[in-house]
Amino acid sequence: xxxxxxxxxxxxxxxxxxxxxxxxxxxxxxxxxxxxxxxxxxxxxxxxxxxxxxxxxxxxxxxxxxxxxxxxxxxxxxxxxxxxxxxxxxxxxxxxxxxxxxxxxxxxxxxxxxxxxxxxxxxxxxxxxxxxxxxxxxxxxxxxxxxxxxxxxxxxxxxxxxxxxxxxxxxxxxxxxxxxxxxxxxxxxxxxxxxxxxxxxxxxxxxxxxxxxxxxxxxxxxxxxxxxxxxxxxxxxxxxxxxxxxxxxxxxxxxxxxxxxxxxxxxxxxxxxxxxxxxxxxxxxxxxxxxxxxxxxxxxxxxxxxxxxxxxxxxxxxxxxxxxxxxxxxxxxxxxxxxxxxxxxxxxxxxxxxxxxxxxxxxxxxxxx
Amino acid sequence: xxxxxxxxxxxxxxxxxxxxxxxxxxxxxxxxxxxxxxxxxxxxxxxxxxxxxxxxxxxxxxxxxxxxxxxxxxxxxxxxxxxxxxxxxxxxxxxxxxxxxxxxxxxxxxxxxxxxxxxxxxxxxxxxxxxxxxxxxxxxxxxxxxxxxxxxxxxxxxxxxxxxxxxxxxxxxxxxxxxxxxxxxxxxxxxxxxxxxxxxxxxxxxxxxxxxxxxxxxxxxxxxxxxxxxxxxxxxxxxxxxxxxxxxxxxxxxxxxxxxxxxxxxxxxxxxxxxxxxxxxxxxxxxxxxxxxxxxxxxxxxxxxxxxxxxxxxxxxxxxxxxxxxxxxxxxxxxxx
Numbered sequence: 001x002x003x004x005x006x007x008x009x010x011x012x013x014x015x016x017x018x019x020x021x022x023x024x025x026x027x028x029x030x031x032x033x034x035x036x037x038x039x040x041x042x043x044x045x046x047x048x049x050x051x052x053x054x055x056x057x058x059x060x061x062x063x064x065x066x067x068x069x070x071x072x073x074x075x076x077x078x079x080x081x082x083x084x085x086x087x088x089x090x091x092x093x094x095x096x097x098x099x100x101x102x103x104x105x106x107x108x109x110x111x112x113x114x115x116x117x118x119x120x121x122x123x124x125x126x127x128x129x130x131x132x133x134x135x136x137x138x139x140x141x142x143x144x145x146x147x148x149x150x151x152x153x154x155x156x157x158x159x160x161x162x163x164x165x166x167x168x169x170x171x172x173x174x175x176x177x178x179x180x181x182x183x184x185x186x187x188x189x190x191x192x193x194x195x196x197x198x199x200x201x202x203x204x205x206x207x208x209x210x211x212x213x214x215x216x217x218x219x220x221x222x223x224x225x226x227x228x229x230x231x232x233x234x235x236x237x238x239x240x241x242x243x244x245x246x247x248x249x250x251x252x253x254x255x256x257x258x259x260x261x262x263x264x265x266x267x268x269x270x271x272x273x274x275x276x277x278x279x280x281x282x283x284x285x286x287x288x289x290x291x292x293x294x295x296x297x298x299x300x301x302x303x304x305x306x307x308x309x310x311x312x313x314x315x316x317x318x319x320x321x322x323x324x325x326x327x328x329x330x331x332x333x334x335x336x337x338x339x340x341x342x343x344x345x346x347x348x349x350x351x352x353x354x355x356x357x358x359x360x361x362x363x364x365x366x367x368x369x
Numbered sequence: 370x371x372x373x374x375x376x377x378x379x380x381x382x383x384x385x386x387x388x389x390x391x392x393x394x395x396x397x398x399x400x401x402x403x404x405x406x407x408x409x410x411x412x413x414x415x416x417x418x419x420x421x422x423x424x425x426x427x428x429x430x431x432x433x434x435x436x437x438x439x440x441x442x443x444x445x446x447x448x449x450x451x452x453x454x455x456x457x458x459x460x461x462x463x464x465x466x467x468x469x470x471x472x473x474x475x476x477x478x479x480x481x482x483x484x485x486x487x488x489x490x491x492x493x494x495x496x497x498x499x500x501x502x503x504x505x506x507x508x509x510x511x512x513x514x515x516x517x518x519x520x521x522x523x524x525x526x527x528x529x530x531x532x533x534x535x536x537x538x539x540x541x542x543x544x545x546x547x548x549x550x551x552x553x554x555x556x557x558x559x560x561x562x563x564x565x566x567x568x569x570x571x572x573x574x575x576x577x578x579x580x581x582x583x584x585x586x587x588x589x590x591x592x593x594x595x596x597x598x599x600x601x602x603x604x605x606x607x608x609x610x611x612x613x614x615x616x617x618x619x620x621x622x623x624x625x626x627x628x629x630x631x632x633x634x635x636x637x638x639x640x641x642x643x644x645x646x647x648x649x650x651x652x653x654x655x656x657x658x659x660x661x662x663x664x665x666x667x668x669x670x671x672x673x674x675x676x677x678x679x680x681x682x683x684x685x686x687x688x689x690x691x692x693x694x695x696x697x698x699x700x701x702x703x704x705x706x
Binding site for chain 2: 090092121122123124125126127131133134135140141143145148150151152153154155156157158159160162181182184185186188189192193347348349350351352354355356357358365366367
């Protein structure tokens with residue numbers, strides 16, 4: 001069985017330095033999992049890596065605009081979390097959402113088209129990078145305001161509970177979110193009302209450039225549910241099976257016990273906060289740490305699968321080629337998708353049409369003759 | 370017809386909608402056991418139980434956001450914010466989430482919810498509890514903002530708001546809860562389909578000398594002004610805006626085209642206030658018909674004081690509005706009674 005990282009004594013990290021976790025202490029091994037499942041996880045992780053690299057490239061070519069936050073380095077966390085959810089479960093995330101959207105089952109072509117702001121995008125070009133949403137796969141949104149998704153996820157869990165459903169809500173966020181009011185209000189309400197929601201904190205040690213120690217008086221974030229009697233635990237986010245095991249266990253407990261849980265996943269953000277961030281606030285040592293082979297979840301998983309004889313050179317090449325082709329196909333799809341028609345500008349302000357909705361273009365008079 | 374209070378119209382309509390639709394639930398501070406700070410939810414916990422009448426912690430951002438999330442999954446929450454002043458704690462959820470979710474995700478999900486909240490000064494509640502900040506929400510595309518001024522409007526507009534698929538900020542008024550008015554006999558029936566049209570203003574009193582425009586408590590005050598001035602042979606046409614977003618400009622512009630003059634009365638502050646938008650719309654829509662500048666009667670631009678004489682002086686009144694109407698009519702050379 002995978003074994004989640006246990007809180008360590010004296011675990012408060014000194015300001016400005018990140019504590020390295022020893023892989024020996026957190027590695028789960030392959031736990032006797034079926035080769036095809038392991039290879040599927042591997043492929044998904046690689047797919048997110050290549051998809052995000054392609055996204056960064058398209059961004060630098062000005063094919064993608066706005067803010068753009070990537071999941072590079074977090075692939076094991078994303079795939080581990082998403083494999084813990086059933087199709088009927090709901091997901092809310094922050095703005096670093098591309099990998100989650102794909103992991104929850106959205107068509108990568110339509111995710112890329114959304115990044116390009118095209119009409120075939122999941123949100124028809126209205127959302128962009130930070131706002132992936134798809135009713136069918138129950139990915140109920142990436143949200144651009146830190147903490148904004150927490151009350152919403154709590155409310156979705158309320159609706160499930162109200163109807164006596166057996167779905168669970170997963171609510172992903174970054175480490176900085178644990179300091180905003182919405183965190184405290186939502187965790188309190190979720191526990192008070194016994195709601196089936198799992199709050200997941202992706203701790204990559206920095207909110208933009210501000211370290212966890214600079215912003216959280218209790219830097220052991222999994223402990224921060226204690227004020228609400230919410231059980232929390234920490235997992236090594238570099239280890240896809242450890243993440244999957246911890247997330248599955250908490251999701252199933254939330255489903256069965258009708259109560260919220262908290263999971264903290266330690267994970268490395270390989271690049272800056274967003275595509276345009278050179279991350280100059282990192283020391284050379286911190287940068288090397290974030291990009292080290294030891295902390296690259298794909299290299300580590302590759303090595304594990306290779307040593308176990310599951311991933312052969314031939315298979316690796318085959319997976320790489322098929323991932324490459326599928327990412328290229330997504331980019332091509334996005335490239336060829338039409339821009340949204342300006343005539344649709346007023347189509348999505350209100351769901352119920354009412355008189356006197358404004359349809360005025362910037363230079364139009366208030367009273368159209 | 371029966372005569373009831375604005376409070377009872379709200380309470381009974383809310384109850385009727387809960388009977389009618391299992392997806393309607395009410396959430397807010399002190400709405401269950403305490404039966405509402407202003408007793409709009411009186412008896413609901415007893416009748417519907419804690420599943421549908423949810424007392425919340427003092428966490429406006431948390432429970433307004435939870436209502437939005439529940440609405441995304443198809444429930445129709447009616448949230449009570451104890452006063453509009455407390456909506457500021459929830460403003461990120463209202464403005465950045467409720468108002469955006471339908472459009473930002475390309476129309477995939479609507480947010481069918483109502484935020485009921487009273488505004489209104491004049492209760493000696495001091496600076497933080499006497500503000501009229503409905504402008505903040507009226508400014509935001511994606512929200513609908515309703516402001517009923519009579520018991521009949523309160524009932525038909527609340528029914529419309531609950532059945533609408535968009536987030537509605539439903540502005541009540543501390544100064545109106547005890548006011549009385551006629552309502553249809555079946556106003557409290559669950560199968561009553563008398564819903565107000567969101568986005569429509571109404572001429573609530575016809576007149577020929579000047580148009581007086583208001584909403585919420587000020588629409589009620591405007592009617593009093595018109596009645597008083599009628600005794601002096603001044604004919605005031607009253608327009609009740611009723612819907613602050615969408616804003617029905619045509620109704621008041623048509624009225625101004627008829628009367629040739631306009632005064633706006635508002636409980637909020639003048640600078641950048643709702644009256645500014647009304648006045649700008651009148652100059653654009655009825656410039657050639659105006660015989661005098663549009664005047665605004667609005668709250669004095671101070672944090673509202675506690676002391677009664679100061680508070681009274683800061684608020685528009687029947688007297689101050691009447692004075693401005695007479696000044697406007699003098700300016701156009703119309704006889705002033």
